Amino acid sequence: MGTDLVIRGRQIGSKELIQIRSVIARQWTQGRVAISRELCRLWNWRQENGHLKGQVCRILLRKLESKDLITLPPSKRGLANPPNRRYYVPPPEPPEVDTSPLETAIEDLPPVRLAMVRRTLHEGLWNYLVYRYHYEGFRIIVGSHLKYIAWAGDRPVACLSWSSSVFRIAARDRFIGWDPQARNRNIRHVVNNNRFLLLPWVRCKNLASHLLGLSARIIGRDWHAFYGYPAFLLETFVDQARFRGTCYKAANWTLVGEMAGYAKKDNRFYEHGRKKDVLLFPLVRDFRKRLQYLGEGGVR
Template sequence: MWFEDCKSFLSTPIHTTVKKLQPIEIRQIRRTRHEKLFNGLIEHHHYLGYTQPVGEHLKYICFSAERPIACFAFSSAPYKLLHRDRFIGWSAEALERNRHLLAYNSRFLILPWIHVPHLASHLLGKCAGIISADWQTVYQHPIYWLETFVDTERFKGTCYRAANWQFLGNTSGRGKYNKTHKQLTSIKALYGLPLVKDFQKMLCE
């Protein structure tokens, strides 16, 4: 009911520029009064819906004039990713020891009534600048690397590339537990973003 009550306020269209939308505030809202709002927005407007993250995770809502415009969720990174692991160059032992220093962007939503060119890449850049400190506050350790999958049947990954995320490779589409060589799911593009210059040293040692 709470979501329906505020829906008309939330969904009034905004057509503007990033500059005119300022100031934009990105708030980490896990364990706050805004967490239900985040869950409802993702459930209603993200094509994957809402699922409760497991392990370490943070949730963000981006506000302009106290009005939500976008949502991010980050969680613990997948255990093994061929393209990522080759790019980082770490051993199996280093992966086991340091995987908690990576975060996976599991949800990214620009609300459908927000029409602002270049907003997505702008928000990705701002979030990359604050997430390590937020992770340190909640989990007592920093983050050195971000990663995400982009469904190539739905998106081109333009905003991630514009925000300096690196394309690392495509999945096979066979799924996690598929024992055949047939494509069963859509091809996903893997993108990664180092948060510090010496990320390989920090992750491989």
């Protein structure tokens, strides 16, 4: 191979391809998961919490296969992402939720708290509420993510989730001022607010911006505790045809531009025409310095 490839931050040259093909040959009958785990162990390719980057490695392997550089064994279930792991299936009996109207001033609400529910007993409630009441629904969140339910006393009033950032957004990248090398290295420190749902029976002025403020105070701590590395910048994308982003602006998020109206599917870009505003919120004052950093060990 004349020129090395960089896939998912991993440099792949002739030496790495020989190693990958050798592991595939040894682990062929064990399947793709075993191949990815063995490669991660050989490369010591781990998340900062110590877990192997197995899913990322399998994405790398599929990209190499799409370039005809390797051949992978068939998926044991016939699909790269089995349906029972990929999509949310609502329960036959929905969880019981008090849907009576809640219309009051924010100061008259019971104490409002945000609870992180990823891998807790309340994650199923979050999944159902977002599936049932969010305009985009819920099937799955790919990659790193955390889910939150906002409670007013013992009643859920809102659901939020935060996930891995979108890799390339021109307006955001200009605002940060990083080059492609810094983005490749530090994109994990940008976290995306990909779901924000106020439950439809809740009418409370300023509650949305209040919840965004609460989120900004705890997401950095929770993200670091859960994934082992810090978040420096929050981002979100607001559909211009549906919303004006008022609650984000009231919570001091900065509008930095708009998305181009394209999406990626099957390694190809297509125009969907849905313009979205790009809003950002720094969690640390020197976020640009940290996100532009290229030294060893990363910036804390």
